[in-house]
Amino acid sequence: xxxxxxxxxxxxxxxxxxxxxxxxxxxxxxxxxxxxxxxxxxxxxxxxxxxxxxxxxxxxxxxxxxxxxxxxxxxxxxxxxxxxxxxxxxxxxxxxxxxxxxxxxxxxxxxxxxxxxxxxxxxxxxxxxxxxxxxxxxxxxxxxxxxxxxxxxxxxxxxxxxxxxxxxxxxxxxxxxxxxxxxxxxxxxxxxxxxxxxxxxxxxxxxxxxxxxxxxxxxxxxxxxxxxxxxxxxxxxxxxxxxxxxxxxxxxxxxxxxxxxxxxxxxxxxxxxxxxxxxxxxxxxxxxxxxxxxxxxxxxxxxxxxxxxxxxxxxxxxxxxxxxxxxxxxxxxxxxxxxxxxxxxxxxxxxxxxxxxxxxxxxxxxxxxxxxxxx
Ligand SMILES: *Cc1c(COP(=O)(O)O)cnc(C)c1O
Numbered sequence: 001x002x003x004x005x006x007x008x009x010x011x012x013x014x015x016x017x018x019x020x021x022x023x024x025x026x027x028x029x030x031x032x033x034x035x036x037x038x039x040x041x042x043x044x045x046x047x048x049x050x051x052x053x054x055x056x057x058x059x060x061x062x063x064x065x066x067x068x069x070x071x072x073x074x075x076x077x078x079x080x081x082x083x084x085x086x087x088x089x090x091x092x093x094x095x096x097x098x099x100x101x102x103x104x105x106x107x108x109x110x111x112x113x114x115x116x117x118x119x120x121x122x123x124x125x126x127x128x129x130x131x132x133x134x135x136x137x138x139x140x141x142x143x144x145x146x147x148x149x150x151x152x153x154x155x156x157x158x159x160x161x162x163x164x165x166x167x168x169x170x171x172x173x174x175x176x177x178x179x180x181x182x183x184x185x186x187x188x189x190x191x192x193x194x195x196x197x198x199x200x201x202x203x204x205x206x207x208x209x210x211x212x213x214x215x216x217x218x219x220x221x222x223x224x225x226x227x228x229x230x231x232x233x234x235x236x237x238x239x240x241x242x243x244x245x246x247x248x249x250x251x252x253x254x255x256x257x258x259x260x261x262x263x264x265x266x267x268x269x270x271x272x273x274x275x276x277x278x279x280x281x282x283x284x285x286x287x288x289x290x291x292x293x294x295x296x297x298x299x300x301x302x303x304x305x306x307x308x309x310x311x312x313x314x315x316x317x318x319x320x321x322x323x324x325x326x327x328x329x330x331x332x333x334x335x336x337x338x339x340x341x342x343x344x345x346x347x348x349x350x351x352x353x354x355x356x357x358x359x360x361x362x363x364x365x366x367x368x369x370x371x372x373x374x375x
Pocket of ligand 1: 048074076099192193
């Protein structure tokens, strides 16, 4: 069935005891055993498994066409479970403009003697050059945050497999609707469900999906259950509810983002627009090969200073100044000051998360605030 249908129904069923259409939230932390010691419904203790978490994992596994999934309390907890599968001496390769939270997280693992290379992954040759005999994991993020660089999933997974490494794609910006990394040979997918999957800026969560019943996935599942960074039943319920409208939301957001990127691209106050849908974007062709639409995120550099950029963010009326992305409301963010001291993001860059408002209103809002910089 198509992804719209699966988004509505996967992992959900009518509650057998009450016939409720909407799944109940199972707050119970513990489940009764049979007299012989069995667990009749397969649940014993909610850190190990819970009906709401199981529904969510089933649904996202189905949307990504994977083998199984492990849900976590945040995207970062999900990423941590993957880094925790590494052993001292292992090497990992990640993009030079990796989501800054994951960059900070990887660096924490230095004291466990994990080594890492942050490289420009837009060229597969760079990946091949960076591989060592200890490379165990290649981390891809495409489109990347905040520069919207595009990485060729197929080429990197081929290189990775030739050297026996595991590839993971952070698909938070792509979502299973726009991009299906397993089709291109990727082994693991990560989502911050906080973003498009939850979709309403009201729940934190993360998930790792595996293409196969692999050793690394068993390790991740173990880390989920024993480490305990699990989402609550209510959080799982909220993400599962959000997913029902995911295909509709992300398509509309992508269409609006396209129009807004074109508007920005023609504007005299803007020096550079980063949006993979624009034919001038260096990753456009690769994006066209591996994505259905180009997503709801845009970055741009203002023709001016950090203060000029801050002033644009200060002047919008429909866009809200805030970090994060993937919600129903459009957000504008000065990225460098959020990322902090070691940020490589240009100081005159602003990032937009396009929401569900009408694109004409969003363009008018930007047009009004940009008028002030036309000299
Ligand atoms: C937000 C985000 C994360 C981290 O998710 P949290 O739920 O905030 O921990 C990881 N990757 C990307 C691309 C993100 O945008």
